[in-house]
Amino acid sequence: MKNTNVFRDFLTRLLFILSLSVVSLPALSATPLDINSATAMEFASVMSGVGMKKAQAIIAYREMNGPFDSLDQLTYVKGIGATLVMRNQALLRVVSPDKPDHSKAEVMQ
Template sequence: MKIKLASLILSLISARPALAAIDLNSATRAELEAAKGIGPAKAQAIMTYREKNGPFKQLEELARVKGFGKATVNKLKPQFTTAGTKTGDRTAK
C-alpha cells in the first residue's frame, strides 16, 4: 500500500510541470519547443515576433506570427498564457 501511495505521489509531482501553461512572453526557445505542435521554426518565429512587436497581450495575437493560423492557435491555446506580460518589455527571450 505504501509503495502504491508513493508511486501515485511521484507521478503527480512529475506530471505537474507538464500541466503548467507556457508564458509566450518569457519562454525560452527550448520551452517553446517543448510544447506539442511547436518545433524549432515556430519557436524561432515566436521569438522573432516578440522581439519586433513586444509582448503578446492576448493569445489570439499568435495568429499574426508566421506559420500560425487561427486553427493552429486554437489547438495551442491550452498550452500557453500571456500572464507574464509587462508593459514595454521587449526583451523577453
C-alpha cells in the same frame, strides 16, 4: 541468481525510459507556458505542431513587436494559424510584463 540479474536489468532500463519521458514531456506541466517569457526551446517542446523554426519565429516576432496581449496575437507570426493556437490554448497563457504573475502565489496559499 540469473533471475535477479534479469530483474535488475529490466528495472534499470525501465527507470531510464521513465527519466527520459519526464524530461521530454513538459507539456504535462501544471502551469501553462507564458508566451511572453518562454524560450524557443520551451515553445518547441510544449506546443503541438511547433518545431524550432516556428518557435524561433515566435521569439523574433515578440522581440520586434513587444509582448503579446493575447494568445490570438500568435496568429500574426508567420506559420502560426488560428487552428494551431486553438489546439495549444490549454498549454499557453499570457502574462503581461507590467503586471505580476500571481498564479504561483495562489497555488502556494
